[in-house]
Amino acid sequence: MMLCRSIRQVTKKKGVTMSMIKLQLVFFVIAATLVGGGLNSPFLESRDPWGTYVGKFYEVRAYSNGTTNYLGPYDTYGYRYQCVEWINRFYVQMMLHKNMRGSGDANQYYDKYESLGLNRYPNGGTEPPQPKDILCSNGGLHGHVAIVREVGSNYVKVIQQNWYNDYRDSSMTLSMTVSGGHYTVSGFNSSYPIQGWLRKPPIAVYDYVHHIEDNWPEFTRYGPSNYWYEYTFDPANSSNTIGVCRNHLWWTYSNGNTISNYGIWRPNLAYSGDYEIFVFVPANYATTQNAKYEIHHANGTTIVPVNQNNYYGIFVSLGQFRFNAGTSGYVLLADNTGEPVQSRMIAFDDIAFVYKGEGGPVEEARAEQSGVFTFEINNSLNLSSTKIKYGLPKSCDVSLKIYNIAG
Incomplete structure (x- = not known):
């Protein structure tokens, strides 16, 4: 357990991986x-x-x-x-x-x-x-x-x-x-x-969970490019840490009370209704104690502060909010944490929108990767057959469920 803490402390506070405790780790593996x-x-x-x-x-x-x-x-x-x-x-x-x-x-x-x-x-x-x-x-x-x-x-x-x-x-x-x-x-x-x-x-109605990764189209970075830093996990490097969602993240430094760099996760949601928002806090490059997630939802704007330094490769709930279907809602995170300039690191990783119900069609529109599910039904008054055309953002396996009016 002591080793686990030392791994966390080095990766979180130094912004590096486990290379500084490599000798400790080798000894631990031999003895464990x-x-x-x-x-x-x-x-x-x-x-x-x-x-x-x-x-x-x-x-x-x-x-x-x-x-x-x-x-x-x-x-x-x-x-x-x-x-x-x-x-x-x-x-x-x-x-x-x-x-x-x-x-x-x-x-x-x-x-x-x-x-x-x-x-x-x-x-x-x-x-x-x-x-x-x-x-x-x-x-x-x-x-x-x-x-x-x-x-x-x-x-x-x-x-x-x-x-x-x-x-x-x-x-x-x-x-x-x-x-x-x-x-x-x-x-x-x-x-x-x-x-x-x-x-x-189950945690979601229709099992609908909309993920947005930091390197997917629904996430956009703003601000000077020289203050954006990229981390990609190298699986063959034993000194890297795997605690980043799907192997990639962006990060920047704290900038006092002034906004310079910020990112926006803007989902294209299939349903209107209530969503619980989860943000992924990676195991490294996440040392800010005041990441201010700004949630723009159907009922206004809510700011939820998160101490990223307290979490380690895990999702954290920001709460439940109402969103309209489509792209009107979004989550914004900026570098104005109130901490001294370049004293802390702010990580930008996956955000998940978990559908909790209210409204929306009965069709289940779920792809492996977040994106838009489009479909067109045309039976040309031929009751013996129906054509359903659909579009997905990438190639993947599809499960299509058809319900009658009774569900």
């Missing part, structure tokens, strides 16, 4: 008991080198652990790149969940579901797995966990870390049998049976 996933794969030969990109799901990337008995640096979400580091990171950065780092080996997750804040469903039960569920095994010495990315009538596909340690970890297929309303998923192999799956309770 294996936690947070352990050495969970039966494939002991070397695959892709450590830190190699193997795949992504909802823009959250998974990486190779190299040789599966390697224990990387203890970072924001656990040991890179163990299986539990991946599910911890995915659940924070995509699901807006708490950081589950330090919850033990993979074989403990299924039994700890209550303390993790998750729902649990047994393998062979009546509740089928769904995309974004955590598939759990207590096999081997330390177990294994993976994220469900696709469910078919007789299969489940998962994305994981530290199994094959190559491209196959992006989409491993497990067979599923359905009998009498019960769903049974085969193990990762004969030594790693599936206990069941964990699921985050």
Whole structure:
């Protein structure tokens, strides 16, 4: 625990990563008991080198652990790149969940579901797995966990870390049998049976969560370019920290009470109604104690101060506000923190708009990446067939649900 604090202090206050405590970390890794996933794969030969990109799901990337008995640096979400580091990171950065780092080996997750804040469903039960569920095994010495990315009538596909340690970890297929309303998923192999799956309770109506990353079109930077600084996570660099949302952020320095540089997140929202706003505070380049998020919503403007120095690679709620559909609402963050010039760093990362209800159509318009969902329905008075045309901001898998007037 003391080491965790020292990692946080260096990355937050110095604006660098873990290079200054590298010797401490090496000593700790040698002496530590294996936690947070352990050495969970039966494939002991070397695959892709450590830190190699193997795949992504909802823009959250998974990486190779190299040789599966390697224990990387203890970072924001656990040991890179163990299986539990991946599910911890995915659940924070995509699901807006708490950081589950330090919850033990993979074989403990299924039994700890209550303390993790998750729902649990047994393998062979009546509740089928769904995309974004955590598939759990207590096999081997330390177990294994993976994220469900696709469910078919007789299969489940998962994305994981530290199994094959190559491209196959992006989409491993497990067979599923359905009998009498019960769903049974085969193990990762004969030594790693599936206990069941964990699921985050719903946080949004229609499951509509609109993310805006700092390098996506809906975010715009203003002010002198020489006072904007960019950080891109290098997965193969053990001294970098992974605690930035989807590997990228912008930052600038505090500027007293004068606005010089600022950024705006302007979503194109599918529904009118109430939204809870979450801002991602990264593990580094976020030392201001007075980041003033200016929320322009349907009922006016609200300023919510956040002490970024108190948070570490996690989403923080700004509260719930009403927004109209479209692009009229936005969130602004500037460098006028009231702190001395260039004394603190202000980070600009992901913001998520979580739909809480009131108004909006029944169509579910959800893409992997934020953007505009457009559609056109034309049946030309032909009641036997209907054409639905839709547009998305990028190539991705699409789930289209059709409801009648009764819902």
